[in-house]
Amino acid sequence: MNPVLRQLMLAALAATALTGCEQSATSTAVAPVEINHGTSCALDGMLLADYPGPKAQIHYAGQAEPDFFCDTVEMFNIYLSPEQVRAVHGLFVQDMGKADWDVPRDHWIDAKNAYYVHGSKRRGSMGSTIASFAQENDAVKFAAEYGGKVYRFADITPDMVALDGGALHDSNM
Known part of the structure:
Protein backbone atom coordinates (compact mmCIF):
# COMPACT_ATOMS: atom_id res chain seq x y z
CA MET A 1 0.00 0.00 0.00
CA ASN A 2 1.17 3.51 -0.82
CA PRO A 3 2.71 5.05 2.38
CA VAL A 4 0.91 8.39 1.84
CA LEU A 5 -2.43 6.65 1.36
CA ARG A 6 -1.77 4.54 4.45
CA GLN A 7 -1.07 7.68 6.55
CA LEU A 8 -4.23 9.34 5.27
CA MET A 9 -6.28 6.27 6.16
CA LEU A 10 -4.76 6.10 9.65
CA ALA A 11 -5.41 9.81 10.18
CA ALA A 12 -9.03 9.43 9.07
CA LEU A 13 -9.47 6.43 11.36
CA ALA A 14 -7.99 8.34 14.32
CA ALA A 15 -10.24 11.33 13.64
CA THR A 16 -13.29 9.09 13.52
CA ALA A 17 -12.31 7.44 16.79
CA LEU A 18 -11.82 10.80 18.49
CA THR A 19 -15.12 12.11 17.19
CA GLY A 20 -16.85 9.04 18.57
CA CYS A 21 -15.26 9.58 21.98
CA GLU A 22 -16.32 13.22 22.04
CA GLN A 23 -19.89 12.37 21.13
CA SER A 24 -20.22 9.68 23.76
CA ALA A 25 -18.70 11.90 26.45
CA THR A 26 -21.02 14.80 25.72
CA SER A 27 -24.14 12.75 25.09
CA THR A 28 -24.07 11.25 28.59
CA ALA A 29 -26.96 12.80 30.48
CA VAL A 30 -26.21 14.23 33.89
CA ALA A 31 -28.95 13.94 36.49
CA PRO A 32 -29.33 15.99 39.66
CA VAL A 33 -28.52 14.33 42.97
CA GLU A 34 -30.88 14.76 45.90
CA LYS A 55 -30.03 25.10 46.66
CA ALA A 56 -27.78 24.39 43.68
CA GLN A 57 -25.32 21.82 42.35
CA ILE A 58 -22.59 21.81 39.75
CA HIS A 59 -21.50 18.58 38.05
CA TYR A 60 -17.90 18.73 36.80
CA ALA A 61 -16.29 16.45 34.24
CA GLY A 62 -14.23 13.73 35.90
CA GLN A 63 -15.87 14.22 39.30
CA ALA A 64 -18.25 11.49 40.49
CA GLU A 65 -20.28 13.63 42.88
CA PRO A 66 -21.47 17.19 42.27
CA ASP A 67 -20.42 20.21 44.28
CA PHE A 68 -23.44 21.34 46.29
CA PHE A 69 -24.21 24.92 47.26
CA CYS A 70 -26.51 26.08 50.04
CA ASP A 71 -27.54 29.04 47.90
CA THR A 72 -27.97 29.85 44.21
CA VAL A 73 -25.79 32.95 44.67
CA GLU A 74 -22.82 30.72 45.54
CA MET A 75 -23.39 28.54 42.47
CA PHE A 76 -23.53 31.57 40.18
CA ASN A 77 -20.49 33.12 41.87
CA ILE A 78 -18.41 29.99 41.18
CA TYR A 79 -19.78 29.40 37.68
CA LEU A 80 -19.35 33.01 36.53
CA SER A 81 -15.90 33.40 38.08
CA PRO A 82 -13.16 34.00 35.49
CA GLU A 83 -11.01 31.52 37.42
CA GLN A 84 -13.56 28.73 36.83
CA VAL A 85 -11.95 26.56 34.16
CA ARG A 86 -13.23 23.07 34.97
CA ALA A 87 -15.57 21.54 32.41
CA VAL A 88 -19.14 21.74 33.69
CA HIS A 89 -21.44 18.91 32.65
CA GLY A 90 -24.52 20.05 34.53
CA LEU A 91 -25.97 22.87 36.62
CA PHE A 92 -29.10 22.34 38.68
CA VAL A 93 -31.20 24.54 40.93
CA GLN A 94 -34.45 23.90 42.73
CA ASP A 95 -37.82 24.95 41.33
CA MET A 96 -39.15 27.15 44.12
CA GLY A 97 -42.54 27.14 42.42
CA LYS A 98 -42.83 23.56 43.71
CA ALA A 99 -40.30 23.22 46.55
CA ASP A 100 -41.07 24.34 50.10
CA TRP A 101 -38.99 27.51 50.74
CA ASP A 102 -38.32 26.65 54.38
CA VAL A 103 -37.41 22.99 53.77
CA PRO A 104 -36.51 22.68 50.07
CA ARG A 105 -36.26 19.10 48.84
CA ASP A 106 -36.31 17.63 45.34
CA HIS A 107 -37.69 19.57 42.35
CA TRP A 108 -34.30 19.99 40.61
CA ILE A 109 -34.30 21.74 37.24
CA ASP A 110 -31.66 22.64 34.66
CA ALA A 111 -30.22 25.95 35.85
CA LYS A 112 -29.69 27.25 32.32
CA ASN A 113 -33.40 26.94 31.51
CA ALA A 114 -34.67 28.45 34.76
CA TYR A 115 -36.14 31.86 35.57
CA TYR A 116 -34.59 33.78 38.46
CA VAL A 117 -35.79 36.51 40.80
CA HIS A 118 -33.02 38.78 42.05
CA GLY A 119 -33.60 41.43 44.72
CA SER A 120 -36.52 39.91 46.61
CA LYS A 121 -37.01 40.22 50.35
CA ARG A 122 -37.03 36.42 50.82
CA ARG A 123 -33.89 35.14 52.51
CA GLY A 124 -31.95 31.98 51.85
CA SER A 125 -29.19 30.29 53.79
CA MET A 126 -26.75 33.18 53.28
CA GLY A 127 -29.23 36.05 53.48
CA SER A 128 -30.20 37.64 50.17
CA THR A 129 -30.62 34.99 47.51
CA ILE A 130 -31.74 34.51 43.93
CA ALA A 131 -34.93 32.46 43.74
CA SER A 132 -35.11 29.90 40.92
CA PHE A 133 -38.18 28.73 39.00
CA ALA A 134 -39.01 26.36 36.16
CA GLN A 135 -41.95 28.47 35.00
CA GLU A 136 -41.87 32.17 34.17
CA ASN A 137 -45.34 32.73 35.66
CA ASP A 138 -44.14 31.35 39.04
CA ALA A 139 -41.17 33.76 38.96
CA VAL A 140 -43.42 36.71 38.08
CA LYS A 141 -45.87 35.79 40.87
CA PHE A 142 -42.99 35.48 43.38
CA ALA A 143 -41.55 38.89 42.32
CA ALA A 144 -44.99 40.50 42.69
CA GLU A 145 -45.31 39.14 46.24
CA TYR A 146 -41.72 39.49 47.51
CA VAL A 161 -23.60 37.34 42.90
CA ALA A 162 -20.67 38.81 44.82
CA LEU A 163 -19.94 36.86 47.99
CA ASP A 164 -19.34 39.89 50.15
CA GLY A 165 -19.92 38.52 53.60
CA GLY A 166 -23.65 37.82 53.38
CA ALA A 167 -23.27 35.50 56.35
CA LEU A 168 -22.14 38.46 58.46
CA HIS A 169 -25.54 40.04 57.96
CA ASP A 170 -27.57 36.85 58.46
CA SER A 171 -29.44 37.05 61.76
CA ASN A 172 -30.45 33.36 61.52
CA MET A 173 -26.94 31.98 62.00
Whole structure:
Protein backbone atom coordinates (compact mmCIF):
# COMPACT_ATOMS: atom_id res chain seq x y z
CA MET A 1 0.00 0.00 0.00
CA ASN A 2 1.17 3.51 -0.82
CA PRO A 3 2.71 5.05 2.38
CA VAL A 4 0.91 8.39 1.84
CA LEU A 5 -2.43 6.65 1.36
CA ARG A 6 -1.77 4.54 4.45
CA GLN A 7 -1.07 7.68 6.55
CA LEU A 8 -4.23 9.34 5.27
CA MET A 9 -6.28 6.27 6.16
CA LEU A 10 -4.76 6.10 9.65
CA ALA A 11 -5.41 9.81 10.18
CA ALA A 12 -9.03 9.43 9.07
CA LEU A 13 -9.47 6.43 11.36
CA ALA A 14 -7.99 8.34 14.32
CA ALA A 15 -10.24 11.33 13.64
CA THR A 16 -13.29 9.09 13.52
CA ALA A 17 -12.31 7.44 16.79
CA LEU A 18 -11.82 10.80 18.49
CA THR A 19 -15.12 12.11 17.19
CA GLY A 20 -16.85 9.04 18.57
CA CYS A 21 -15.26 9.58 21.98
CA GLU A 22 -16.32 13.22 22.04
CA GLN A 23 -19.89 12.37 21.13
CA SER A 24 -20.22 9.68 23.76
CA ALA A 25 -18.70 11.90 26.45
CA THR A 26 -21.02 14.80 25.72
CA SER A 27 -24.14 12.75 25.09
CA THR A 28 -24.07 11.25 28.59
CA ALA A 29 -26.96 12.80 30.48
CA VAL A 30 -26.21 14.23 33.89
CA ALA A 31 -28.95 13.94 36.49
CA PRO A 32 -29.33 15.99 39.66
CA VAL A 33 -28.52 14.33 42.97
CA GLU A 34 -30.88 14.76 45.90
CA ILE A 35 -29.52 16.23 49.12
CA ASN A 36 -29.73 14.43 52.45
CA HIS A 37 -29.13 15.47 56.06
CA GLY A 38 -25.36 15.10 55.63
CA THR A 39 -24.99 17.00 52.34
CA SER A 40 -22.71 19.98 52.82
CA CYS A 41 -21.86 23.10 50.86
CA ALA A 42 -18.67 22.90 48.80
CA LEU A 43 -17.69 26.44 49.85
CA ASP A 44 -18.29 26.60 53.58
CA GLY A 45 -19.33 23.17 54.81
CA MET A 46 -22.81 24.28 55.91
CA LEU A 47 -25.37 21.46 55.93
CA LEU A 48 -27.84 22.20 53.15
CA ALA A 49 -30.81 20.57 54.89
CA ASP A 50 -30.53 23.00 57.82
CA TYR A 51 -31.31 26.17 55.84
CA PRO A 52 -34.14 27.66 53.77
CA GLY A 53 -34.16 28.81 50.18
CA PRO A 54 -33.07 27.36 46.84
CA LYS A 55 -30.03 25.10 46.66
CA ALA A 56 -27.78 24.39 43.68
CA GLN A 57 -25.32 21.82 42.35
CA ILE A 58 -22.59 21.81 39.75
CA HIS A 59 -21.50 18.58 38.05
CA TYR A 60 -17.90 18.73 36.80
CA ALA A 61 -16.29 16.45 34.24
CA GLY A 62 -14.23 13.73 35.90
CA GLN A 63 -15.87 14.22 39.30
CA ALA A 64 -18.25 11.49 40.49
CA GLU A 65 -20.28 13.63 42.88
CA PRO A 66 -21.47 17.19 42.27
CA ASP A 67 -20.42 20.21 44.28
CA PHE A 68 -23.44 21.34 46.29
CA PHE A 69 -24.21 24.92 47.26
CA CYS A 70 -26.51 26.08 50.04
CA ASP A 71 -27.54 29.04 47.90
CA THR A 72 -27.97 29.85 44.21
CA VAL A 73 -25.79 32.95 44.67
CA GLU A 74 -22.82 30.72 45.54
CA MET A 75 -23.39 28.54 42.47
CA PHE A 76 -23.53 31.57 40.18
CA ASN A 77 -20.49 33.12 41.87
CA ILE A 78 -18.41 29.99 41.18
CA TYR A 79 -19.78 29.40 37.68
CA LEU A 80 -19.35 33.01 36.53
CA SER A 81 -15.90 33.40 38.08
CA PRO A 82 -13.16 34.00 35.49
CA GLU A 83 -11.01 31.52 37.42
CA GLN A 84 -13.56 28.73 36.83
CA VAL A 85 -11.95 26.56 34.16
CA ARG A 86 -13.23 23.07 34.97
CA ALA A 87 -15.57 21.54 32.41
CA VAL A 88 -19.14 21.74 33.69
CA HIS A 89 -21.44 18.91 32.65
CA GLY A 90 -24.52 20.05 34.53
CA LEU A 91 -25.97 22.87 36.62
CA PHE A 92 -29.10 22.34 38.68
CA VAL A 93 -31.20 24.54 40.93
CA GLN A 94 -34.45 23.90 42.73
CA ASP A 95 -37.82 24.95 41.33
CA MET A 96 -39.15 27.15 44.12
CA GLY A 97 -42.54 27.14 42.42
CA LYS A 98 -42.83 23.56 43.71
CA ALA A 99 -40.30 23.22 46.55
CA ASP A 100 -41.07 24.34 50.10
CA TRP A 101 -38.99 27.51 50.74
CA ASP A 102 -38.32 26.65 54.38
CA VAL A 103 -37.41 22.99 53.77
CA PRO A 104 -36.51 22.68 50.07
CA ARG A 105 -36.26 19.10 48.84
CA ASP A 106 -36.31 17.63 45.34
CA HIS A 107 -37.69 19.57 42.35
CA TRP A 108 -34.30 19.99 40.61
CA ILE A 109 -34.30 21.74 37.24
CA ASP A 110 -31.66 22.64 34.66
CA ALA A 111 -30.22 25.95 35.85
CA LYS A 112 -29.69 27.25 32.32
CA ASN A 113 -33.40 26.94 31.51
CA ALA A 114 -34.67 28.45 34.76
CA TYR A 115 -36.14 31.86 35.57
CA TYR A 116 -34.59 33.78 38.46
CA VAL A 117 -35.79 36.51 40.80
CA HIS A 118 -33.02 38.78 42.05
CA GLY A 119 -33.60 41.43 44.72
CA SER A 120 -36.52 39.91 46.61
CA LYS A 121 -37.01 40.22 50.35
CA ARG A 122 -37.03 36.42 50.82
CA ARG A 123 -33.89 35.14 52.51
CA GLY A 124 -31.95 31.98 51.85
CA SER A 125 -29.19 30.29 53.79
CA MET A 126 -26.75 33.18 53.28
CA GLY A 127 -29.23 36.05 53.48
CA SER A 128 -30.20 37.64 50.17
CA THR A 129 -30.62 34.99 47.51
CA ILE A 130 -31.74 34.51 43.93
CA ALA A 131 -34.93 32.46 43.74
CA SER A 132 -35.11 29.90 40.92
CA PHE A 133 -38.18 28.73 39.00
CA ALA A 134 -39.01 26.36 36.16
CA GLN A 135 -41.95 28.47 35.00
CA GLU A 136 -41.87 32.17 34.17
CA ASN A 137 -45.34 32.73 35.66
CA ASP A 138 -44.14 31.35 39.04
CA ALA A 139 -41.17 33.76 38.96
CA VAL A 140 -43.42 36.71 38.08
CA LYS A 141 -45.87 35.79 40.87
CA PHE A 142 -42.99 35.48 43.38
CA ALA A 143 -41.55 38.89 42.32
CA ALA A 144 -44.99 40.50 42.69
CA GLU A 145 -45.31 39.14 46.24
CA TYR A 146 -41.72 39.49 47.51
CA GLY A 147 -40.18 42.09 45.22
CA GLY A 148 -37.28 41.71 42.83
CA LYS A 149 -36.88 41.40 39.10
CA VAL A 150 -37.13 38.33 36.86
CA TYR A 151 -34.03 37.29 34.91
CA ARG A 152 -32.92 34.43 32.68
CA PHE A 153 -29.71 32.49 33.36
CA ALA A 154 -27.65 34.42 30.79
CA ASP A 155 -28.71 37.73 32.35
CA ILE A 156 -27.20 37.01 35.79
CA THR A 157 -23.92 38.91 36.07
CA PRO A 158 -20.94 38.51 38.43
CA ASP A 159 -21.74 41.76 40.24
CA MET A 160 -25.18 40.34 41.14
CA VAL A 161 -23.60 37.34 42.90
CA ALA A 162 -20.67 38.81 44.82
CA LEU A 163 -19.94 36.86 47.99
CA ASP A 164 -19.34 39.89 50.15
CA GLY A 165 -19.92 38.52 53.60
CA GLY A 166 -23.65 37.82 53.38
CA ALA A 167 -23.27 35.50 56.35
CA LEU A 168 -22.14 38.46 58.46
CA HIS A 169 -25.54 40.04 57.96
CA ASP A 170 -27.57 36.85 58.46
CA SER A 171 -29.44 37.05 61.76
CA ASN A 172 -30.45 33.36 61.52
CA MET A 173 -26.94 31.98 62.00
